[in-house]
Amino acid sequence: MSKTFVFLLALASLAVTTPVAPEDIQATVPIVSTFNFIDGKDLIQRDRARIHQLRSVGQQKKSAGGQNTPAYNQAVVHSALVGVGSPPTPYSLIIDTGSSNTWVGAEKAYNRTRTSKPTGSKVGVSYGSGSFDGDQFLDLVTISYKLTIPDQSIGVANKSKGFNGFDGILGIGPVGLTRGTLQPNRSEFVPTVTDNLFKSKKINYNSVAVSFVPTIGLDEEGQASGELTWGGVDYTKVEGKITYTPITRTFPADRYWGIDQKLTYGKSVPIMQSSAGIVDTGTTLTYIASDAFARYKNATGSEYDEDTGLLAIPCAKFGSLNNLHFYINGQKFELSPDAQAWPRIFNEAIGGTNDKVYLVIADIGDVTGTGLDFINGMGFLQRFYTVYDTQKRRVGISRTPHTFRKVNVPGGRC
Structure with missing residues (x-):
């Protein structure tokens, strides 16, 4: 059974079956935990590298944009499965509220399909303890069987560091953080996945909600540990x-x-x-x-x-x-x-x-x-x-x- 077919089966199971309100949400997407243990001092060192990168924005003029955005440094990494292309290739992307570019190619190579459109722009983000540089594409992104985004901006890494075991990042931070990440048009913003879902009327409200459960034990490796909810609130959580x-x-x-x-x-x-x-x-x-x-x-x-x-x-x-x-x-x-x-x-x-x-x-x-x-x-x-x-x-x-x-x-x- 191909991984793509397994991914499509997973999408078919993501229909919302519980009552939600007040906005009309379209789907919830499971979050998966992966343990990535490092010793305590290294954990703090990596977290502080991220904090330094967050603060570095403050050393720039506000008009300069937010090209230096934060990193993932977690001992327990939370990711979601996102499809890119047609048929969709599934990528395991780290969920990051502190950055806004979505990109792939750190581990699994980008698979160009009939929906892949190069823009001619270069893209790169520094994350404190990690980074990526590559090319910008427009492509079909599949969040769930109900949430598909044609011509979503996607970074495709030619080189990256600090993302072992993951394919890239799903950026759900404010869109302003994408300014300065493109070359040569550094003043250009890159619409986020959430923004484009709203713009294309796939969701009726421009928001994303995040639910986690506490880390308990090693038996949780690779198991669902929460969910992302686009366009509203899941009041069962x-x-x-x-x-x-x-x-x-x-x-x-x-x-x-x-x-x-x-x-x-x-x-x-x-x-x-x-x-x-x-x-x-x-x-x-x-x-x-x-x-x-x-x-x-x-x-x-x-x-x-x-x-x-x-x-x-x-x-x-x-x-x-x-x-x-x-x-x-x-x-x-x-x-x-x-x-x-x-x-x-x-x-x-x-x-x-x-x-x-x-x-x-x-x-x-x-x-x-x-x-x-x-x-x-x-x-x-x-x-x-x-x-x-x-x-x-x-x-x-x-x-x-x-x-x-x-x-x-x-x-x-x-």
Whole structure:
């Protein structure tokens, strides 16, 4: 059985069967987790390379565009199967809310078909710890059996680095990040997959929502770990209401899915006053400004662990850990003690030991005031449903059935 036929069978199974509202969505697409373990220090180093690239936009004039966009650096990589061409060739693409170009060719070569149209432009994106350069094509892109996009702009890598095991990136960030990625027309924008789905009336609302579940164990390798929903909200994944907050006005966070938030710990210990940062699927940990990180370290009684580069507490003290509160547009979202813990089943994979609990809150490397003072990475996103609303320039966040689920330190015991 050919891989293309298997892909087409998979597309046929993606019809929406659960009630959704208020917008008319057309399909949900499963997200697959792949484990890509590196030691803790290397994980942080790669995350910080991505953060540096994110911030480098702030060193340019706003008119210069966002050609330096972020990288994927995750220990657990989340991807989706996307078809390109006719018949569609399936590509495993990393889902990235922090970049906006969609491209293929890192592992599996681009298969030119009757729908492939070279544009004559060159395209390239630097991702901090990875990059690609190649040619720009227009081609038929198949997201699901209902969502097909003729003449979608697709980058085809001639060379790439940092994407072992994956074919490229599915960029679902704001379209402004594509400016400066094309040669010779550096001022040109590259329409995103989400924008073109809306423009072609395949979806009735210009948004994409992302749902994850917490990482539990090695048996989840290659299994569905969430979903992408284009054009609306799947309320079967939501608990309570969705809080929408406008894109921050603070540069450079305003280039991305940037929001304003403040943090407190426990009953009311102040950690970070209202600051600008981003929500990002491509960052493994959740990062906060250095001064806020020092307050969090002191409040939790944790210590820096030389072996992993993470904060750690003895198992015996885990029960004293409190919730970390994220205040977003007046609504409080709690990151429980279990959600603040690195999955203990993977302690050894990051160079740790089983008698400690390692925390997923890390130091961003600069004090508050840079315009990018936090990154709500996968440690946050696995506990909350998020909506990336291009139409109204806002981000939606809600609790899910997994927000308070105990998976990393079941029952609060080591």
